[in-house]
Amino acid sequence: MSNTPNLNIPMPDPSADVDDEFYRLQQAWMLVDEALFQLIAAVAGKSNTGHTHAIDQINGLVSALQNKMDANKAFKIGDLADVVGSADAALNYVLAKNNDGKFSFASALSVLGNHDHSIAQVVGLADALNARLLKSGGSMSGILQLGFDYPQLWFGNSQTGTGWRIIKDTAQGSVGALVFQYSTDKWNQSYNSVMFFGPDGRARFINKLEAQSGLYVAGAVEFGAELYLQAALEIGNTNGTAGVALIDFHTSATVRDYNCRIICDSNANDGNGLGTMNILAGNLMWNGNRLISMWDRATAADIAAGTANKFPDAAAVKVALAAQVPFTSGQQTITNGGQLVIAHGLGSVPGNVSIQLVCVAADKGYNVGDIAFYPPMLVGFNGNAYGMTPVIDATNITLRISTAGFAAQNKTNGNADVLNSANWRLVVKAYP
Incomplete structure (x- = not known):
């Protein structure tokens, strides 16, 4: 005996007795009845394939559509949440993003701030300059006249505002001084004067004159502050000609040849460290410290023996004292x-x-x-x-x-x- 492949309903058996088949048929129809009943019940709760619904028959659809805008709605830029002040913006203002992430309207110049342009970006500037000055690498003749009051030349970085300028410090009609200044921020007129040439023709340094290799001065140079040298200060002739090297100090209100003088004289035994040094001064004060000479330096043995005319050396004294310490x-x-x-x-x-x-x-x-x-x-x-x-x-x-x-x-x-x-x-x- 066999069954149907899907619902497993018994199939007739040709070799079986008719009475047996009758009872089997009753059992099969009961299974078919149950299957049909369940199918009818399931289909009864379904809609037709081609059915329709009104909008109000769909739960929540009406309220959801009420929160939506029309498909053909037109927007204004001021309707955007991140845009501020569109109604008050002046004509030709541009939109720019702020630090808070929102957008507001301002003039194009204020948005750009301080900025630079190349000569080529300024219409007509190159032609205007070429009509007055030769291009870089050329030459010019005659006099370059800069302005009327406080003329100046600028050498520096136009992006950072750092650099140098040379400026005449007085208005037209007076000689004044030619001042060299260094700037860390020319946009804020921040300048530091370094040196200047006065009407008397002298060069004056405001702070320090630093000579990293050599400085040759044929005449007098006036320093208002200090002279800073990273190398040696050479005084006197270095051309093989014997002579005297000296340093003069001027301190009195009365103009004198000198108030104190240090002189190095040449002699027959001259050599490195063998010249004679003379100090011409009223009193020689050594700041309360010792004046140490390396000549006739005493050894520990000299100190122990009490040798005369020997200058005590700290190391030798230490050794001599150590010899006496128990x-x-x-x-x-x-x-x-x-x-x-x-x-x-x-x-x-x-x-x-x-x-x-x-x-x-x-x-x-x-x-x-x-x-x-x-x-x-x-x-x-x-x-x-x-x-x-x-x-x-x-x-x-x-x-x-x-x-x-x-x-x-x-x-x-x-x-x-x-x-x-x-x-x-x-x-x-x-x-x-």
Whole structure:
């Protein structure tokens, strides 16, 4: 027996008995009836394929369309939310974006601000200039006359406003001065005067004259402030001709040849650093500091020997003083029967050695911090030898400590007593 492929309804069986087929047919029709019933119920809730609806039959469509504009609506620029002030904008104003992201109207000149144009961008400017001056690389004759009042020449960057200008500082009809100025912002008339030529023909520098390589002056130059040199200041002849080099100082109200003078004279033994320097002055004051000479400089040996006519040198004095400073060791732990090797650093065999015992814990009447001087020798007491034997050389102080340790007077009663080595530390002093 087989079934239908979709709803699995039993199919007639040709080989079966008619009675059996009758019951099978009843079962099949029940399944067909159920399938048709479900189909009719499902189709009953559907619309026809070609059906229509009125707008008011669609939920929310009317209210949604009311919030929409007509397809043929025309906009004005002022209707845009990001555009401000369109109704108040003057004729020929342009639209520009502001820092807040919105757009407003302003004149084209105010939008562009300060700006530059090349000569080629200005109609007729090139022809107008060529009619008066030759192009770059050419030459001109005659006199270039600049304006009437405060004429000037500008050399700089037209974008940043930095550069130089040369300007006559007085109006027409007076000689005035020719001033050289540096500008960091010519748009705001920010200029710094550097130097000028006065009516007397002298060059004057407002701040500093910096000569990075060389400066040759045939006559007098007047400096109102300071002369700054990054290299050497050479005074005198450098052409092989012997002579005198000098510097004059003028300080008095009365005009004099000089108030103070420094002179370098040539001599038969002239050479680098061998000329004779003369200072012509009333008093020579050295700011309270030392005047140091490298001639006849004393060594440490000279200082130790007291050699006459030797100028003390700081390094030599330090060495000489160091030779006189005693050596003091740190506190050494005492081990009975042990040995201490201590480097003294004096550079020679000490002339004298002293031993100190420092109390670090109360013992035999001594308190913490008490210092007892101990002879550099063995002490006999109660059938034992106490103390140490020092051996010295140019490098070390070697102490061999007795196996019995150290004996000393009891601080309380004065009787002989044996110290507890654990309660004491040993300090060595060595003298040159």
